[in-house]
Amino acid sequence: MLNRVGDKWSMQVIVVLRDQPRRFNDLRRQVNGISQQMLTRTLKVLERDGLVERTVRTTSPPQVDYALTPFGHSLSEPVRELAIWALANLDTLYDNRLRYDANNEANDDTNQA
Amino acid sequence: MLNRVGDKWSMQVIVVLRDQPRRFNDLRRQVNGISQQMLTRTLKVLERDGLVERTVRTTSPPQVDYALTPFGHSLSEPVRELAIWALANLDTLYDNRLRYDANNEANDDTNQA
DNA sequence: CAGAATCCCGCAGGATACTG
DNA sequence: CAGTATCCTGCGGGATTCTG
Numbered sequence: 536m537l538n539r540v541g542d543k544w545s546m547q548v549i550v551v552l553r554d555q556p557r558r559f560n561d562l563r564r565q566v567n568g569i570s571q572q573m574l575t576r577t578l579k580v581l582e583r584d585g586l587v588e589r590t591v592r593t594t595s596p597p598q599v600d601y602a603l604t605p606f607g608h609s610l611s612e613p614v615r616e617l618a619i620w621a622l623a624n625l626d627t628l629y630d631n632r633l634r635y636d637a638n639n640e641a642n643d644d645t646n647q648a
Numbered sequence: 649m650l651n652r653v654g655d656k657w658s659m660q661v662i663v664v665l666r667d668q669p670r671r672f673n674d675l676r677r678q679v680n681g682i683s684q685q686m687l688t689r690t691l692k693v694l695e696r697d698g699l700v701e702r703t704v705r706t707t708s709p710p711q712v713d714y715a716l717t718p719f720g721h722s723l724s725e726p727v728r729e730l731a732i733w734a735l736a737n738l739d740t741l742y743d744n745r746l747r748y749d750a751n752n753e754a755n756d757d758t759n760q761a
Numbered sequence: 762c763a764g765a766a767t768c769c770c771g772c773a774g775g776a777t778a779c780t781g
Numbered sequence: 782c783a784g785t786a787t788c789c790t791g792c793g794g795g796a797t798t799c800t801g
Contacts (some may be wrong), residue, residue: 585744613729631698
């Protein structure tokens with residue numbers, strides 16, 4: 536259940552769409568390192584789940600807008616909390632990692648090298 | 649960044665540990681369908697990141713307790729929000745899915761079968 | 762009980778090329 | 782611009798066996 540809701544790309548897309556509707560390539564640029572295919576897939580799933588609404592404008596060149604539905608917005612709240620936490624604490628987390636690794640390399644050296 | 653924090657098993661482990669410290673196999677039973685290996689891996693990463701603390705009691709049979717650190721508890725808040733949303737809205741989400749699929753199968757049939 | 766080690770498979774996910 | 786189709790790879794993650 537947290538699987539569905541909390542997968543790698545979906546959360547990032549939701550965070551970006553929270554601010555405003557976006558077009559495809561616009562979205563692509565906003566979401567860090569997502570490939571074109573994964574964005575397509577992710578959006579399709581989000582649409583299927585009723586979290587995102589797809590609006591096609593038959594101009595030339597074609598233009599497609601993606602926006603959060605009300606349902607999507609309700610999800611964006613807790614997701615945003617998570618994102619905020621991540622932003623605020625990710626450096627702490629990496630520091631912890633470094634200290635942990637430093638300790639363990641020391642121990643490994645005792646046995647290995 | 650949401651990657652690290654929001655992966656499949658970590659979030660579930662954090663949710664479970666939020667209530668109380670747990671022993672290995674206890675944890676294994678609480679976290680839905682996790683394998684022994686994935687629990688081991690997940691816990692190691694969480695410990696490395698300073699989110700979970702591992703306490704070994706050298707009894708026989710050995711006993712190991714896992715508990716959230718204060719850092720881990722701070723993360724557990726937003727994660728909990730997400731879990732609550734999921735619990736409350738997952739059926740809606742699946743309903744959306746069914747309706748979406750119903751529509752598209754109809755369209756596909758028009759072209760395919 | 763709490764892991765480590767090994768084997769193995771599927772699919773998430775990237776790169777590239779083509780289309781309307 | 783907004784996709785679809787195809788090919789290919791890595792690794793997420795399960796099952797099983799062994800140890801202290």
